[in-house]
Amino acid sequence: MSVLALSVHRSMADPFAWDATLLRRYDTHGPRYSSYPTVPSFSEDFGEMEYQAALARSNADGRPLSLYVHLPFCRKSCHYCACTKVTTKSSKVVEPYVSRLDREMVLVSRQLDTRREVAQLHWGGGTPTFLSLDQMSDLIDRMHARFGLSSARDRDYAIEIDPREADVFTLRHLQALGFNRLSLGVQDLDPKVQRAVNRVQPRILTEALIDEADRLGFRSLNLDLIYGLPFQTRDSFAATLEQVIAMAPARLSIFNYAHMPERFTPQRQIREEDLPSAEEKLAILRTTIAMLTEAGYVHIGMDHFARPTDSLAIAQREGTLQRNFQGYSSHAQCDLVGLGVSAISCIDDVYAQNHTSLDAYEGALDAGHLPTARGIRLTFDDRVRQHAIERLMCDMELDLDELSETFGIDAPRYLAEALERLETLQRDDLVILEGKRVIATPLGRLLIRHLAMAFDARLPLHPDSQFSRIV
Numbered sequence: 001m002s003v004l005a006l007s008v009h010r011s012m013a014d015p016f017a018w019d020a021t022l023l024r025r026y027d028t029h030g031p032r033y034s035s036y037p038t039v040p041s042f043s044e045d046f047g048e049m050e051y052q053a054a055l056a057r058s059n060a061d062g063r064p065l066s067l068y069v070h071l072p073f074c075r076k077s078c079h080y081c082a083c084t085k086v087t088t089k090s091s092k093v094v095e096p097y098v099s100r101l102d103r104e105m106v107l108v109s110r111q112l113d114t115r116r117e118v119a120q121l122h123w124g125g126g127t128p129t130f131l132s133l134d135q136m137s138d139l140i141d142r143m144h145a146r147f148g149l150s151s152a153r154d155r156d157y158a159i160e161i162d163p164r165e166a167d168v169f170t171l172r173h174l175q176a177l178g179f180n181r182l183s184l185g186v187q188d189l190d191p192k193v194q195r196a197v198n199r200v201q202p203r204i205l206t207e208a209l210i211d212e213a214d215r216l217g218f219r220s221l222n223l224d225l226i227y228g229l230p231f232q233t234r235d236s237f238a239a240t241l242e243q244v245i246a247m248a249p250a251r252l253s254i255f256n257y258a259h260m261p262e263r264f265t266p267q268r269q270i271r272e273e274d275l276p277s278a279e280e281k282l283a284i285l286r287t288t289i290a291m292l293t294e295a296g297y298v299h300i301g302m303d304h305f306a307r308p309t310d311s312l313a314i315a316q317r318e319g320t321l322q323r324n325f326q327g328y329s330s331h332a333q334c335d336l337v338g339l340g341v342s343a344i345s346c347i348d349d350v351y352a353q354n355h356t357s358l359d360a361y362e363g364a365l366d367a368g369h370l371p372t373a374r375g376i377r378l379t380f381d382d383r384v385r386q387h388a389i390e391r392l393m394c395d396m397e398l399d400l401d402e403l404s405e406t407f408g409i410d411a412p413r414y415l416a417e418a419l420e421r422l423e424t425l426q427r428d429d430l431v432i433l434e435g436k437r438v439i440a441t442p443l444g445r446l447l448i449r450h451l452a453m454a455f456d457a458r459l460p461l462h463p464d465s466q467f468s469r470i471v
Helices: 003-011 020-026 048-058 090-109 133-148 168-176 191-196 205-214 232-249 263-271 278-294 312-318 358-366 380-395 398-406 416-427 442-446 447-451
Strands: 066-073 118-124 156-161 181-187 220-227 250-257 298-301 304-306 323-324 327-329 334-341 344-347 348-355 372-377 397-399 431-434 439-440
Touching: 020 442, 048 344, 048 348, 048 372, 048 416, 066 133, 090 133, 090 334, 090 358, 133 168, 133 327, 168 181, 168 205, 181 205, 205 220, 205 232, 220 232, 232 278, 250 278, 250 348, 278 298, 298 312, 304 312, 323 380, 334 348, 380 397, 380 398, 380 447, 416 431, 416 447, 442 447
Parallel strands: 066 118, 066 334, 118 156, 156 181, 181 220, 220 250
Antiparallel strands: 250 304, 298 304, 323 327, 334 344, 344 348, 348 372, 397 439, 431 439
């Protein structure tokens, strides 16, 4: 273990007083609040017609568009994965899928005013870099033909990259296609952990891409890590973090591994006895926050860290940070159009999700229909709570006066039950109720999902059956 990691490990110079007992008590199951209402509240009574109506209504406000494209193909299955994916080594699956994506784009664009700027674009998966360079070009051309992609300097065009499926030529091609932000999957640099999760990825692959991205001038680069994987310890993860800090990415997403083998088949390959204990997992988290804080990163919230000069940190300081299905976003006030199998849209006042089965997704489009499987139209109460939860998750505080003004309500009275539920958390120093403001304490920031749950009027009676643990 290096001198830096050992020093952090011994001193644990956290920016807050760490109370492990309190953390464990509040480490319950709960939503990540990528949306409110959350996905379990979506109804199959909501279908294609409701989604089309929302698309048409959204034109009145003329908000910019954010496009998310789900590309589900992976050459190998990572054992920890909980994403909608198709594991295959055949590149022949891409062409018919891109053709279906194009059909979906045609159907969506018929309802939209395509003069609206596409301010944000995100390709996720799966493994988007499973596509060949020509296939990527074809998909971008189709998207530009249907929606008109932006060349504005402040656009946010991102793609998730598996360093095992990309090289310097890939990055140069992506830049030529208009992408200006990259997200590299790393998870862990320890070979033993990599073997345990079926993702062997030598560090040199990641370093080579980071160096090239820096040379090409990509605006922002994110690395994904996961804590709680088999054979991880506070010391082994500190060694990974030290190497990652030396790579100097602008952003880091450090996700909490949720072991739910009853829901996600690949996770059955992971032996529960190989996972770090609850105590060790908390120690890993503690080490992570201490090391990244010392290295100059801002803890945005939950699992996101960014340098103070990155757009995420700037958006948080300016109060414009947003939360969506890709995590935290610096581009607020966009209508999100989800394309591809399992993709979720947030348009006007609705959420709409596509079929999660590839066969059902393709079948709907082959029949000339949008592949909408379920969704929900928000009530007034939903919109009030959605706003409250998002501001709490993004700003780590909630201004009740601003909420009152935005919705024409007396927010303290309207949310009296939620504020009453927060009183217990206030006694445990997780939140401060100061006049018309709700402020998460440093320790409360780690449990921000639990604080948000106080405002959730649709929370299931047994959230442990549907959601991961908070820490």
